Amino acid sequence: MAKIKICGLRRTEDIRYVNELKPDYIGFILTPGFKRSITADTARTLKAALNTGIKAVGVFVDDDAGRINEYIAEGVIDLVQLHGEESPLYCAEINAPVIKYFKPDRFDKINDYDTAYFLFDSGTGTGKVFDWNRIPRTDKPFFLAGGLNPQNIPKAIDEISPYCIDVSSAVETDGVKDYNKIKQIMECVR
Numbered sequence: 736m737a738k739i740k741i742c743g744l745r746r747t748e749d750i751r752y753v754n755e756l757k758p759d760y761i762g763f764i765l766t767p768g769f770k771r772s773i774t775a776d777t778a779r780t781l782k783a784a785l786n787t788g789i790k791a792v793g794v795f796v797d798d799d800a801g802r803i804n805e806y807i808a809e810g811v812i813d814l815v816q817l818h819g820e821e822s823p824l825y826c827a828e829i830n831a832p833v834i835k836y837f838k839p840d841r842f843d844k845i846n847d848y849d850t851a852y853f854l855f856d857s858g859t860g861t862g863k864v865f866d867w868n869r870i871p872r873t874d875k876p877f878f879l880a881g882g883l884n885p886q887n888i889p890k891a892i893d894e895i896s897p898y899c900i901d902v903s904s905a906v907e908t909d910g911v912k913d914y915n916k917i918k919q920i921m922e923c924v925r
Contacts, residue, residue, distance in 0.1 A: 736924075736925065737892050737896075737897055737898065737899060737900050737924050738758075738759035738760065738898060738899040738900070739758040739759055739760070739899065739900050739902075739920065739921060739924050739925075740758060740759065740760035740761065740762060740792065740878060740899050740900070740901040740902070741753055741758045741760075741761050741762070741902060741903070741906060741912070741917055741920075742761070742762030742764075742771075742792070742794065742880075742901055742902065742903040743762060743764055743770075743771035743903040743904075743907075743912075744761050744762065744763060744773075744781060744912065745771060745773050745777070745781075745911075745912075746911065746912070747780070747781065747784060748911075748912070749761075749781070749911075749912045750781050750784045750785055752912060752914045752917050753785070753786070753789060753917070754784075754785065754786045754789070756914075756917055756918055756921050757786065757788065757789065757921075758789060758917075758921065759789065759790065759899065760789065760790045760791075760792050760814070760899065760901075761785065761789055761790075761791055761792065762791075762792045762793075762794050762816065762901075762903070763778045763781065763782075763791060763792070763793055763794065763811075763812065764794045765778060765793045765794060765795055765798070765803075765806065765812075766794070766795045766796045766797075766798045769796070770910075771903065775806070775811070778793075778806070778811050778812075779809070779811055782810070782811050782812070790813040790814060791811070791812045791813050791814075792812060792813070792814045792815070792816050792834065793806050793807075793811070793812035793814070793815050793816065794816045794818055795815065795816070795817055795818065795819070796817075796818045796819040797819035797820055797821065798819075800825060800828040800829060803815055803829055804828075804829065804830045807829075807830050807831045808830070812831065813831065813832075814831055814832045814833070814834060814851075814852075815829050815831050815832070815833050815834070816833075816834040816835075816836065816854060817829070817833055817834070817835050817836060817850075818836040818854075819836075821835070823847050823848050823849065826848060826849075826850050827849075832850075832851035832852070833850040833851055833852070834850065834851065834852040834853070834854050834878055835848050835850040835852070835853055835854065836853075836854040836856060837853060837854065837855055837856075838856060838857060838858050838865075839857070839865050839866070839869050842855070842869060842870070842871045843871070845871055845873060845875075850875075851875075851876075852875065852876050852877060852878060852898065852899075853873060853875050853876075853877040853878070854877065854878040854879075854880060854901065855870050855877055855878070855879055855880070855881075855897075856879075856880040856881045856901075857880075857881035857882065858881070863881055863882045864881055864882030864883075864887065865881055865882075867879075867891065867894065867895050870895055876898030876899070877897055877898055877899075878897065878898060878899040878900075878901045879891055879895065879897035879899070879900060879901060880901035880902070880903075882905075883900055883901070883902050883905055884905050884920075885919055885920060885923045888900055888920070888923050888924060889923065892924070900920070900924050902920055905920065906920055
């Protein structure tokens with residue numbers, strides 16, 4: 736059974752929703768400047784309220800490795816998602832399991848990386864589906880993102896067997912997380 740990650744949590748209500756619905760992972764966008772970015776203080780507050788059975792993923796884009804490792808040392812995040820142009824050497828500096836992001840024009844680079852997981856997505860926060868036939872063959876567990884919804888998730892699970900379904904905008908209404916949409920995605924996957 737595929738796991739589920741709900742990304743881009745920003746509010747205490749979001750934490751209440753996931754604590755009840757219990758996805759496997761949640762994501763905090765911790766690099767400033769993105770629509771769903773949160774501060775370190777907000778991340779600490781949200782993590783403190785998060786059910787201990789749910790893993791918190793810190794999402795970073797070409798950020799400082801030392802800063803990322805501080806979040807890990809503090810226990811604010813359990814895994815790290817690197818969503819930029821980070822090198823294999825950079826990934827090795829991170830003191831937690833790494834989910835390395837690849838968009839279709841970089842799929843040929845996956846063999847250069849020895850991270851815990853891969854993430855295949857159409858681009859940073861595009862919310863658009865890409866051609867899943869382009870996903871490279873790999874024995875590494877991978878997260879799948881990009882335009883996923885209750886209509887195409889069953890097909891994705893059946894055809895490409897992702898380790899984890901990763902959604903953000905699909906579970907939002909007017910830019911905020913929506914309990915009913917999260918519940919629908921959870922039921923769809925499980």
